[in-house]
Amino acid sequence: MKSIPHIDMSQYEADFEIFAQNVGEGYERNGFVALTNHGINIDIIHGALDISRELFALPAETKQQYHQPGQGGARGYTPFGTEIAKDAKHVDLKEFWHIGREIEGEPPFSQLLPNVWPQEVPEFKTRMLALYKALDMLGNQVLDALAVYLGQSREFFRSRVDMGNSILRPLHYPPIVDEGTPSVRAGAHEDINVLTLLVGSREPGLEVLARDGSWIPVTIIEGAIICNVGDMLQRLTNNVLPSTTHRVVNPPAPYSSKSRYSIPFFLHFNPDVLIDPLASCVTSDNPCRYEPITADDYLMQRLREIGLLK
Incomplete structure (x- = not known):
């Protein structure tokens, strides 16, 4: 793999x-x-990218007011140096903000928490919700295609993600102050969720692990959105669709002296969806690899592994 495939939507x-x-x-x-x-x-x-820069430029003490201790970073601000990749020894060099699904009235699931909005940046809410809605719709179109490819009805995923605890995550990787740091912007990891859609950041740093063990650099193609399989979908498809390891390495100068901004959208199943390998993905050559688990139980297990839940 020298580059990732392009899909014309x-x-x-x-x-x-x-x-x-x-x-x-x-x-x-x-x-x-x-x-x-x-x-x-x-x-x-x-x-959305412009307003993210404005948000993260706020003083540290201002941003800290929007941190929600004990929630695993589910909503609001998560400070620099909090998250760590599974099995990594050093924290990631990033800070971020989580925006979830906006629900009118009583949410159908307790996991759909109210959003936290910064009073100092009033346009943040409007712009982020516009991007959330657009990426949610785009992700559903990709899932329509995957449903058919996997031998299911075209609408298979629609009722399984319509109330998912999907998250929009504006991210800021500050300039690298210590060139000798053992930490990287985001350690090698796989995403927990169903699909991830990524906008922003044309600077170098994002790399994808190829099957031959080499790392393939991925820069955001002008106008394109990077979209990858997460562990929940890998599990549902019994590894037919792989959740590929990726990382954000510390770039060389002059990029290392600059901030990097990106916004991934983590598309999730509804909390009560049972992730059980599809019969169409289980064969004699690919026997069932996983026990059934609900989407919420799996998410909680993984959030503990990466340090967002204690």
């Missing part, structure tokens, strides 16, 4: 069967693809 409407085949094959080979012609207005993306 305009095929979703033009020729869904070919689209589903391209999406499925791209993920089965790599676990990572780049979505082009996705239809999300560039102003929504740039508006």
Whole structure:
């Protein structure tokens, strides 16, 4: 793998069967693809990135007021040096903010907590919710294709993610002050969730682990959105769709002296969904690898592993 496959999202409407085949094959080979012609207005993306810079430029004590201790970083601000990749020895060099699904009235699941919004940056809410909605819709289109590729009905995933505890995470990797630090911006890891959609950051740093053990650099192609399989989908598909290891390394000068900003959207199953390998993904050559577990139980287990829950 020298680069990740590009998926033309305009095929979703033009020729869904070919689209589903391209999406499925791209993920089965790599676990990572780049979505082009996705239809999300560039102003929504740039508006969210610009307001993120404004947010993270606030004084540390101001941001700290929006930290929610004991919630595992579920909403609001998570300070620099909190998260650590599973089995890593050093914390990641990043700070971030979590935005969840906005629910009118009583939420159907207790996990759908109210969002925390910074009073100092009033436009943050409007811009982030616009991006959340757009990425949620785009992720559902990708899942429509994967459902068909996996031998399910086109709508298979729709009712399983419509009330998922999906998270939008504006991220800030500050400039590298100590060039000799053993920490990296984000240690090698796999994502916990179903799909991750990533916007922003054209600076070098993101790398994907190829099957031959080499690391493949991935820069955000102008206008494209990077989208990768998470562990929940890998588990549901009995490893047919791989959740690929990736990392954000500390870049060389002059990039190391600059901040890096990106916004991943972590698409999740509804908390009560049972993640049990699909029969279509279990064969004599690929026997069932996993016991059933609910999406929420699996999430809690993994959040403890990365230090967000104690």
